[in-house]
Amino acid sequence: MIEVSGIRIPLSALDGTDGRELAACRRALARRLGVREGDVVSLERRRRSIDARKRGNVQLTFTLRAELAPGARPRADKGVKIVGERPFSFPAPVAHPSARPVVVGAGCAGLFCALSLALAGLEPLLVERGDDAARRAEVVRRHDETGELDPESNIQFGVGGAGTFSDGKLQTGTKSPAHRLILETLVAAGAQRQILWDAKPHVGSDVLPGVVTEVVRQIEAAGGEVRTRCRMTDLEVADGAVRGVTLATRADDGTEREERVAASCVVLACGHSARDVFELLRERGVALERKTFAMGVRIEHLQADVDRALYGSAAGHPALGAAPYSFSCHLPSGRSAFSFCMCPGGYVVSAASEPGGVCTNGMSLSDRAGTNANSGLLANVFPEDLPGDDALAGVELQRACERAAFAAGGGAYVAPAQLVGDFLAGVPSSAGGRVRPTYPRGVAWGDVAPCLPPYIVETLRAAVPVLGRRLRGFDAADAVLTGVETRSSSPVRVTRGADGQSVSTRGLWPVGEGAGYAGGIMSAATDGILAAEKIVASL
Structure with missing residues (x-):
């Protein structure tokens, strides 16, 4: 398999359809390599960007991966390289621990952390204070129309987190081998395939509710449990370590049922707007800092x-x-x-x-x-x-x-x-x-x-x-x-060490935007996966 960068295609060769774009890429690649179009056995777009530096000559620029027919003799080109990297994957299954991890918050960090832990066989409990995606969309619509606000389920809180209702932009300034895995997971859950190659990918707030609903289904299919309308109201800490959480589950009539869950591993993926969680952490002596x-x-x-x-x-x-x-x-x-x-x-x-x-x-x-x-x-x-x-x-x-x-x-x-x-x-x-x-x-x-x-x-x-x-x-x-x-990022960092745990509280794993370690869907999802890797390694 070869990868060729810097393939430039003028707008005159395109009409906005996927088929026309692929055909133009194949022709351009064959010309670049000096081979026949029929010699290009397979073709995959890896990156697509718009070059508008010259407004009179706007072009699309591609990085393509291709397999050539045996006997094809491509000309030497410094933009061509041989690829065959080992893909990044979710953590491998491990022995079942005595107490399952609890993941607090079902935004992008919490979802991908819980999915990773579930695929590793740890049967995580993922709790989200807001509603599932479908019900949450109705709550947001009602707020927009009437001004009625549900403090527990809104654009900030609910399955998918704040990113669900902010376009689903996947562009990131960070680099990680986990990015491709995240994109492929989103596509498998219903996102558009072009996010795999667009330089500035996005899903759209009309598509994302269905995507995050499918990710929840995958977590449950892998052995995890997902509870919505379920809020962490207390964090039990003793001798500098997590011992459990108290959860309050809200019924349709507004009543709440509290439950203590023993846990020695709590992933804090609460998002940047969970101000009551920050206050609870301060009360429990968890190390916090301004950012x-x-x-x-x-x-x-x-x-x-x-x-x-x-x-x-x-x-x-x-x-x-x-x-x-x-x-x-x-x-x-x-x-x-x-x-x-x-x-x-x-x-x-x-x-x-x-x-x-x-x-x-x-x-x-x-x-x-x-x-x-x-x-x-x-x-x-x-x-x-x-x-x-x-x-x-x-x-x-x-x-x-x-x-x-x-x-x-x-x-x-x-x-x-x-x-x-x-x-x-x-x-x-x-x-x-x-x-x-x-x-x-x-x-x-x-x-x-x-x-x-x-x-x-x-x-x-x-x-x-x-x-x-x-x-x-x-x-x-x-x-x-x-x-x-005011909510572009968290004003607070839940300080963690090199091992991924809170510097003050063993067993507490701060992740994502709310913890102060990410700045968007991709970086938060990556942080969740990497936290799961460290949790698995710690076992």
Whole structure:
């Protein structure tokens, strides 16, 4: 098997269909190697990216794997290499322990950790405070329509975690041999095959509920147990080690049944919004520390404007789809601003999980066909920006900003919004322009600045014109800012050692975004798998 990188295909050879793309790849590969098309016995796309550096000549670039017919004599090419690596796999089965692991949280870290442990024969118990994916989707829809908020099941909490309702973007800046395994697992669970080769893969919030439901089924088929509407209310620690957990299971009538479960291995995959869990850990003496996180707003533009800015005359070509962007800028003040979780053809969503607080996020459906583009426009909050020495000071800052946004919106989870031109001028907005906000609970035009710390506001005001020079129209006066975005990452780290366990509490395995060790679906899922490997090795 050979792998060939840097295969470039012009848009004129493509029409947006998979068959046309594969045929173009085969022709281009044969030309590159100097062989006949019939000599290419098998062909696999390993990476597909868009090269839009020259807007007048947008091309697709591929890395391809192929098997050639015996006797084919490809020409020498420095972009060709022989491949045959051993694929990364889930941990092998081990002897059954005396007490099964308990995994707290069914986001991407918890799901992949539990799946790994189940395939290793350890019969894990996976508990999730929110609902299963189908029921959770109905709860989110009800909140969007009525403003009714379920603090236990919402965009943050439920099977699949926060990533289920934020587009399912799988792009990551990290590298791990586990990434291919994660993608293949998602495809086997119902995700689109193109995530295996797209440079910026995504699943879509309309497809993900079915995908995570299938992953749950796989966990159960391998011997694991999954409980939804089941919240960890206590962590039993004695002599510096975990001894068990107390679980409260919520019935349809709202009543709760508590149960103590003995456990010497607890995987903490609670997500970045489980503030009550952080408070419980502090009470039980588990080592916590502050970490850098980010806050800001959601910014919306017309997707057609973004397409033209990035693709020029090629905008709208069916092989390209809705254009994404990602950038950051470093300012003379020493601070930085950056885009986050950019959702092409997407929607701003209500991501609240506490009564009386407005929090936004973004999502796209699988077709990314919405009128607007949106992304987080964020600036960092550093530990030294926070008062005192409480490890949870960042949580309190998030909460204060969310409550300020709730008040600015007038209640009922309406969000404050402002036009970019007015934000830069420091004046409130009274109405919108070309860009119609997509936030489902509606917006109250005004001033988003009072909802955020002054250093965040100053950083964003300085950054928008700079980013407007990088992406034409980013600083358009009628682009919309909706506040506030506070949950891009955890403000807390549950400190762990090289063995993967809490430095203060043996048997507690902090993983994923909530523990402060990941920053997206792929890195969190990887962290969950690697934690399972270490747990298996420790047995």
